Structures are given as structure tokens and as C-alpha cells.
Amino acid sequence: MAHFAKPAEGSWTEHYPELGTGPVNYEDSISPAWYERERDAIFTRTWLSIGRVEQLPRVGSYFTKEIHAARTSIVVVRAADGSLRAFHNMCRHRGNKLVWQDFPREETSGTCRQFTCKYHGWRYDLEGQLTFIQQESEFFDVDKADYPLVGVQVDVWAGFIFVNLDAGNTTSLREFLAELGAGLEDYPFDKMTQVTTYRAEIASNWKLFIDAFMEFYHAPVLHMKQAVSEESSKLASFGYEGLHYEIKGPHGMISSWGGMSPPKDLSMVKPVERALRSGLFGPWDAPDIGELPPGVNPSQSRVWGEDSFLFFPNFMVLIWKPNWYLTYHYWPTSHNTHTFECSLGFVPPRNARERLAQELAASTFKEYSLQDGNTLEATQTALESRVVTEFPLCDQEIMIRHLHKAVRDAVLAHEGRASETPVRVGSRPSSTAARA
């Protein structure tokens, strides 16, 4: 029995008929060969979110980003004219990694006037031009102008820095993020500079962890022990229903209710939550951030609590009613491993009470993510047995259907076979074919 209205078709899933309603196959999350196709079709050709403008406050500020799935490292820098530039992090002399500290595989950041290669001392300015060659006269007809750093397309949306590694890309970032991006762009992320970031190595395919965060059907069950018992049995008996689901191209969003900030009945939450007025949904006393942009709480529900946006392929933004945000990034490192990054952003606390309330919210998320991450390892190993290859999905799991389809569509489109092989991830006909 639905507590919230569904589309006229009777379900969110049928509102998007291309998704089908049949069982789904997760071969795309256990096959090393498929992962290679994703690397080629998606991670080297799609706009990828790699950081925030606040990380580059002044001319010469830079950070590096390892993009394992694209087998490259990127350095982003604020150039002399104030604009952002991104380059492959590689020296033109003999290919040494240009910017790193202590550990070549680890990311770094800082401020500099120019980049100097650790190997033979070649130098590059903040625009990527080669400005100095050690013992230049020893070289044969080398013109410095011919050896700039290899540039990468870079653009900024709502203060988030994106790169696209495809030199031939002709889709602008805004065009790519389309309606869902436009609806969220005016959210005041720039006011929420109190940021903390967590990172974990997860033993699952990157899509399986996104799946876990793009449905809340699991929440009342997996996280039972997080709430005090009366609260958790109440949550479990309600189950979960989204307020609104929206799919635009490869991107999607879920809008959720959330009546826990503050909760109606204070006796139902943990003692520390009462003491610090904070918890799972964030601090109960929200800072004033002005009006929310139109993309947030799209159904204009009075019981709205949170929106989860997935910007294809691997960037999630969560907007919470108490005026804070969270991002997730899922960086694949193989077909069955990925690096998970979670950042929480708050308006800077004005006093110790607010500081501790934010600490509690961050701490709560850490506890959740640990449970989720380990559950995913269990899912990955079971799927890899291929004992069962087809799995049903309920209407509240629509975004899982959508993500796996969007990935498959992107791979097949890139390989130029989209027209020959109709993509029907969720449909019975394709499942039958896969079995045969």
C-alpha cells in the first residue's frame, strides 16, 4: 500500500518503459572483460568530478587526482589568469610522473610557481608550457614550444571541478549534466566549506556500491542496530518508499522523506543525539542558507528529508533538509574493487555545539558506510559464483535498473553497436538470450 503517490502508469519503473520490469543480470559487475570495455567507453570519455574549487584558492594552487580506471594521473592548477587548467601528470622528457610527493601513487596538493620534474629538472609554467630544459644545448633541435604538458578538458559546475579525458569530446559539462544538473546548480555548496572526507577500499564492483546508495529499500533492515530498538522496528514495519524518482539521460535522482531531524519523539533516539541535537540526518538546527534551487525536493513534499542525485558515471550528491550536503565518489580499480570517497560539507560551525553536532553527523555516516561496504564484499563474492544469474528488482530499486542500463548503453554506443544490439537489461527477452 503506497503512502506516496506514484506515476499514472502505476509504478516509477513503468513510467520509464525502456527499463523493463524483468529480472536483472549483474554479469557487468563480475566480468573482467566487461570492466575493460567500461574503462574504454566511460572512464576515458565522460566528464568526471574530481574536486572542489575551494581546494584551489589562489594562483599556483594545485592538486593531483589518480584515475586508475583511465590509467592516468591528472594535475589541476589555478593558472596565472585565475582560470583552472588540467594536465596529464606526466613529464614530456622521459615520461616521469611530474607532481608527486614521497609516494608516486598517492595524491598530493599544494601551491607552486611552476612545476619542476624531479628526474632531470625540466620546468613547466602553470599554463603547462615547457619553460626550462636542463642543458638545453645537448638536445637536437628541440623547441620548447613543442613539448607542453598534455592538456585535459576541465570545467566547473556548482563549484565542483570536472575533467574529461577525451580530447575529442564535444559535449560541454552543462550539456552533459543536463536538467538534473541545472536544477541543482544554484545550491549554496560554496557556503558549506566545513568539509571532511573519508576514503575506503571496497572489495566490490563500483556499480554495486552505487546500487546500495541509490535505493533505501535496504535501510530499515541493514541498519536496524543503528536506531534504538523501538525506532528500528517502527522503521522496518513502514519499509521504505521514495517521494519521487527522476531519470534524465544517464543521470538519476531519488527524493526521500525524513522526519528525524529533529525526531517527533525524542525518546526514540540515542542519548548523544538528544544531547547534541544531531544524528543520521544531520544537525537538527539548520543554518539559514536562503531558498533552495528548483531541483531540490522536486515533488515539493512537506515531509521531504533528502535528495540523492547520481551524476553518471560515479558521482553522487546528497542534499539534506537540515542544510548540508554529502558527496560520494566510486573510483574503480578493477572489476571487483574500487576506492570509495565520501565528503560531508557543512556551513562552518559558529560555536562548539555546532562543531560537535557536525562531528556526530560525520561519525554516524562512517558507521553506516562501514556496514554497507562490507555487505558489498559479501554480494560481490556471491555474484561471482554465478550460481544464480538473474535477480528481481522492486519499484524502489528503479535506479539500479537504470544505472546498469546506462552503463551498458554507454559501452555499446561507444563501440558503435547500439543499433544492432537492442539494450534491454531489465527485460525478459535479453535474459533468456543470456541464458541460452
Added chain:
Amino acid sequence: MSIRTANTTMLPFEFADLEPFADWALPLEGQRYAKRLTSSMDELQAFYDAAFPRIDDAVAYLDRYPLNALPVDASRLLWLYCSLVTVTFPIEVWHQPNVPDAGASSIDCVVEFPS
């Protein structure tokens, strides 16, 4: 002469009762979490039982200062209460120091809140 001097106490005078737990006054989340994982439930319980009842006193004390200009001993008090947050899950929810069903998974703080 008093035994307690500015050099021998870590926390503000008003929180002398929490001095035995001053080793929880750790500036980084990673340090606080590591200490939680290597503590016994008895140790976590003793810290919780001492610090939790004084949470309102601590917040009221800290709010006398701008957050970005806390004296050193007050900063330690704030870190100690950040640690209290870290141990509330073992005490109030899990009944064990680590997250159930989390196995060997770990999640590490790579960017700390500015403090």
C-alpha cells in the same frame, strides 16, 4: 603549594574530574577512532560514564570563546568531546568497539574538519 599547576593539567580547571581521560583529547578523527578500536568496552564505558553527564557543561564552557580562538586547554576539551562522539556508537548501540558486520573493512579520514 598546590600540586596541580598549569603544566600538569591538560583540561580547564572546571573539568578536573575528566583529567584521568585526558588522553582522549586527540586532535584528529583518525587518532580518536584508532583509540576507540584499541580500547576495551570497560575503558570505553568508564570514559563515557565520566564525560557524558558533563556534555552540557563542556559545551557551555567552550561557547565562551570563538571556536577559532580556543585556548589550548579548551581545545583539548573540545577534542575530548569529539572522542566522546566517537565512543557513543560502541556504548549506546553496538555493545562492542567496532562496527558489527564490518569485518576487516576500514574507512579512513583523509581530510579532517578544520578545527
